[in-house]
Amino acid sequence: MAVELEFLKSILYFSELSLAELESIRKLVFEKTAGRAEMVLLEGESAENLYFVASGAVKVFKTSAEGKEQILSIVRPGESFNDVPIFDGGPSPASARTMGPVLLYGIKKQDMKTILRDHPHIALNVIKVLARRVRQLLSLVEDLSFRRVISRVAKILFEHIGGEMGRGPRLTQQEMAAMAGTAREVVGRSLKALEEEGAIKLDRHRIVITDKEALQKIMEVPS
Amino acid sequence: MAEMPIIDTRKCDECGLCVGVCHCNALAIVNNIITIIETVECDWCTDCEAVCPTGAISCPFEIIIQEP
Numbered sequence: 001m002a003v004e005l006e007f008l009k010s011i012l013y014f015s016e017l018s019l020a021e022l023e024s025i026r027k028l029v030f031e032k033t034a035g036r037a038e039m040v041l042l043e044g045e046s047a048e049n050l051y052f053v054a055s056g057a058v059k060v061f062k063t064s065a066e067g068k069e070q071i072l073s074i075v076r077p078g079e080s081f082n083d084v085p086i087f088d089g090g091p092s093p094a095s096a097r098t099m100g101p102v103l104l105y106g107i108k109k110q111d112m113k114t115i116l117r118d119h120p121h122i123a124l125n126v127i128k129v130l131a132r133r134v135r136q137l138l139s140l141v142e143d144l145s146f147r148r149v150i151s152r153v154a155k156i157l158f159e160h161i162g163g164e165m166g167r168g169p170r171l172t173q174q175e176m177a178a179m180a181g182t183a184r185e186v187v188g189r190s191l192k193a194l195e196e197e198g199a200i201k202l203d204r205h206r207i208v209i210t211d212k213e214a215l216q217k218i219m220e221v222p223s
Numbered sequence: 224m225a226e227m228p229i230i231d232t233r234k235c236d237e238c239g240l241c242v243g244v245c246h247c248n249a250l251a252i253v254n255n256i257i258t259i260i261e262t263v264e265c266d267w268c269t270d271c272e273a274v275c276p277t278g279a280i281s282c283p284f285e286i287i288i289q290e291p
């Protein structure tokens with residue numbers, strides 16, 4: 001399948017380019033397909049390619065020393081990942097795993113340099129992409145480095161306890177995130193942390209509070 | 224009856240991302256409408272909610288207390 005010009009044009013990196021310019025870039029773009037739950041990047045490995053998601057979705061995450069995953073972002077069609085190491089020359093700062101079957105468009109680090117040299121006016125858009133990334137990551141940093149989000153999530157759970165067999169209000173992780181003033185990714189991690197601390201148990205679509213006192217203690221962390 | 228994620232078809236733009244992401248094929252686009260197929264294999268991973276760009280899917284949790 002040929003790399004589609006229309007698709008390249010829809011990528012923010014290249015949106016300012018003419019069709020003739022895109023045609024010359026197309027030669028440097030290669031396709032890569034992957035099935036479900038395949039690792040396409042490993043944190044710490046040397047970064048060779050910049051990737052754009054053409055179809056499907058990719059989860060970008062970091063892994064802690066204890067093996068816990070923190071999702072940084074979900075990359076959807078038209079969006080890129082692995083940009084940072086392509087430009088700073090360092091290793092990949094995060095891992096990436098497919099969320100289902102995906103088609104990726106890749107550009108080799110060296111070829112990206114050629115593209116930037118030949119079409120310097122795309123630099124502004126590249127900066128825009130990187131600046132957005134910095135902003136998104138900065139908002140995650142604060143919430144991940146303090147325990148107060150966990151205590152806020154604990155409080156939200158406490159305030160939304162349904163009857164013994166449920167049928168109380170039901171909450172999505174998205175809604176909990178909005179209530180806690182944080183990102184969905186942080187709520188996911190907070191729930192896992194609460195589970196590890198034995199305060200709750202995730203049971204499919206139920207959150208079972210298994211230790212009310214432990215949950216209350218976590219709630220009391222000043223926010 | 225297995226409880227399943229809820230879809231608001233008015234918000235869905237049929238991009239198909241959730242269909243590819245679901246590991247148990249619980250989601251499908253049938254006649255241009257996103258449809259959920261009941262299955263006990265859905266483990267409430269919430270990936271479909273996370274990936275949906277329009278917020279059309281929700282995987283709500285009920286919060287219950289386990290009495291000692």
Ligand code: SF4
Nearest residue numbers: 245265267268269271
């Ligand atoms: S919660 Fe997971 S398993 Fe269930 S329908 Fe959504 S993606 Fe599929």
Ligand code: SF4
Nearest residue numbers: 235236238239241275
């Ligand atoms: S991801 Fe959302 S918008 Fe796309 S098909 Fe599924 S429900 Fe519809």
